[in-house]
Amino acid sequence: xxxxxxxxxxxxxxxxxxxxxxxxxxxxxxxxxxxxxxxxxxxxxxxxxxxxxxxxxxxxxxxxxxxxxxxxxxxxxxxxxxxxxxxxxxxxxxxxxxxxxxxxxxxxxxxxxxxxxxxxxxxxxxxxxxx
Numbered sequence: 001x002x003x004x005x006x007x008x009x010x011x012x013x014x015x016x017x018x019x020x021x022x023x024x025x026x027x028x029x030x031x032x033x034x035x036x037x038x039x040x041x042x043x044x045x046x047x048x049x050x051x052x053x054x055x056x057x058x059x060x061x062x063x064x065x066x067x068x069x070x071x072x073x074x075x076x077x078x079x080x081x082x083x084x085x086x087x088x089x090x091x092x093x094x095x096x097x098x099x100x101x102x103x104x105x106x107x108x109x110x111x112x113x114x115x116x117x118x119x120x121x122x123x124x125x126x127x128x129x130x131x
Contacts, residue, residue, distance in 0.1 A: 014043070 004010050021035040071091070072084040080097035084106060091106035 004013055018036065018039060021039055022032050024035075067088055069086045070083055071086055073081060075081045076095075080095070083094045083096070085092045085094050093104045093106045095102040
């Protein structure tokens with residue numbers, strides 16, 4: 001069925017089939033109207049079979065990736081929470097609660113904070129031990 005990929009090719013094939021039936025029908029003692037009705041009925045049955053076949057394979061095949069996913073969720077209090085949501089490949093932070101929601105774009109990569117600069121912790125000095 002690779003020959004009948006585009007609608008144009010399908011239309012040409014159907015026109016050739018109807019023309020062929022119209023030319024053959026009078027020689028076989030069948031009227032052109034009867035041959036046309038038979039062709040339309042056969043095409044309708046073939047179309048229904050094709051449609052059922054596609055529906056069965058679409059449902060069982062790989063579904064497209066969802067456009068919206070909740071990556072992580074955490075509760076802040078009994079009535080509020082925060083969620084990391086991915087929508088169309090972009091990350092968003094959503095803070096939600098009882099009657100409100102706030103949306104912020106999340107950074108693309110995890111943010112790491114440097115250690116605070118200051119004094120180093122003192123070493124514990126033991127009495128009676130010298131270095």
